[in-house]
Amino acid sequence: MELPPSHYPAARAAALAAGYACYRRGGPGRGLALRAVRRAGGQDIDGVGRKYHLELVLEEVRDKDSTVNCTAEVLYHLGNKNIAPDVQFTIEGELKNTDEADNIFYNRIKSLEKELVAENIPDSHGNVSPEMEPIRLLAWAASGYVIWQNSTENTKFQLAQIKHVKQVKRSDEYLEFDYRVLLHEMVSQEIIPWQMTVLWHPQHGVQVTQDSRQPKHALE
Template sequence: MSLRIIVVLAVLTGVTGSPSVTIRPVADSADMSTAHPNSVPETVEETEIFGQAELFEEEEAEEDVMATGELNPNHYPAQRAAKVVQHYLNTRYGSPYRLFGLQRVHSGNAEDVADSRRKYQLEISVQEMIGNTTEKCSAEVIFARGEQRSAQVQASCEALHKIDTKAQEEEFYQKYKKNPSLLSAQYLPDSYGHIEPDMKPLWHLGTVASSFIMLNESTENTLYNMAQVANVTQLPTENDQLKFDYHIALHEMVSQEIIHWKLLFTWSPAEGVKVLQMEQLPHCHDCEKPPNTN
């Protein structure tokens, strides 16, 4: 009798797997035990997968079925739409001292609307990453199918909009406006995932500016994350606006591609980020993947 019980338990274990397995993204850095502290996370809570690897196919099929109506908050349809809200908030309210990240999707619903569009209604938690302030927000994202057009986004996150960073922004602005030698820097973060403290506002500013690209490029089938500032050059100030030339690397999480872009933009505390030029650079076969892009 005891032998039969052991056999049955072994079979059940092989079918269902461990009930506490968590799949986490793996960084490319040699030290995979430490995630880069300034990278914007996909969510704080990562999806738990029950069973063995072959169940991923079942999950993908389930995602497709759930893409209309109530959504699983941990599955791609809800996560992708919510990530677009993060990019939207950064384009509207981001600065060198105010950076928004998606913390959690609480609920979501998707429906087909007129003109082959898809509308997602979401309840999410958004975190201001620098000041570590979190707010629950309601958002609506509408994707246009069959064409490359920016998603339409509406989001109600009133408390996050009111975070006061004016003093830090003004100090940053005056520092670089009066800087006799124009700034130039590379590899934020470096190959060890490190950013010097005085360079962090430039990383934040590059992340905010890159959200204009990610918002413009995002579809129902993409999931973008900022990977690295490969190069930043300060240009002469124009009309009281700081001007920057950035070469950035984005990580498209679905295809696992690293996509390089050139960004020319201005910034001031009063005007925020104003993008003058966005140019996707040719694919670099010999380029190394930046560290900790997940």
Template sequence: MILWVLLASVALSGVTTGSPTVTAHPDAASENRVQATAVVAVEEVMETGELNPNHYPAQRPAKVVQHYLNTLHGSPYKLFGLHKVKRAYAEDVPGSGRKYQLELSVQEVVQKQTTASCSAEVIFPREATHPPLQVNILSYGDDLLKINVSVQEEALYQQYKKNHSLLFAQNLPDSYGHMEPEHVPFWHLGAVASSFVMLGESTEYTLYNMAQVANVTQLPSDDDLLKFEYDVLLHEMVSQDIIAWKVLITWSPPEGVKVLKMEKRDYTVTNLKTTLL
């Protein structure tokens, strides 16, 4: 798993019950917005042709590929992370936007056993008349999809389907990077839910990671699906904002993760020391 340790300072107002401890810094928030605007202004003229694989213009579309794979195949025991960008090429496509052709490697980060090469195209819209963000996976290693976690998934599903007390957990991980072992699958599930949000929010000028699951609450369900409400904190690397979202999902081994609702919350977090995925 590719992990970064972060000490972030951004602003907050209007925290709901169960959210991390925060304080308000409106001046810091304004400064972050100014810095983010400056970055966007500098990058209005994007590079064309071969890109440096280690620089932001190549890393951003590659992270979009990671989020896309998680929305398709992610689960409490299967989660994909960007391992390395090997090659990136950018070009303007009239009528569509800006296309990035990528050669990268992706790692399944829960089992930590499989890393595979992946080819993909990502097209970011440039105009309101352009189609929305498009991701096309051209090829990736079959080993990624052959990882068999059905036994673990079924055991988790049965445990929480039969539970008389519904799950509630917060601050995954906490400020020291710790979480209880029984909560780790729900941190992974929160990362998958976050990928749906980050995929929808990503542009050429953003780079998102999940910073923390602030809260996860299991909700009653009348069908065969487990239902969870997540409060997740997302780190936008360019502006340095940590943005809160509420995501309502269902999950079961045969159905996978389905998002019922996504809602951006009106606060960000200060002095959060955590792990980014």
């Protein structure tokens, strides 16, 4: 069934698909965000759940003029809140190559004498310093995983801010960061603190090894 692109449930499914695509294809050199929903369709699958067929436009977080088309399918499972939605997506055309930016970031962090620690990204004026931009984009990609795992048909999450990030020393080639972030749930207007442990390597992409919703008082 064809749906208007502004249809709220379709828009929520589109935001989830964009978050998932960013988790799979993003990193410190690239963040992807939903620019527009071009087409949407929905179908109820008996005994399984509700499926959305979507045509999206994704934009690069750092370069709003850089966009790609994306087709996606999102299946929300009936009644079971503990199963993450099934998301499949195909990006049409090429994403900008980020190898150089990824390697510069990787080598910079690897060569630090003390582990990186930072907080409040962006700051209260919405600013992100150039050296923290890759840290923010990595959180953007990692939060795509959290959003995917915790979304239902009635939610729409977005990363609002990194409250705190700390690099964790490792003996292997991966970079590890411990993030405390704030997620904005657009439907309830709730701000939810979340902890996530993120591994990254230029060849292997983003992995979230551990994440947990934090109590409200963690906002303080």
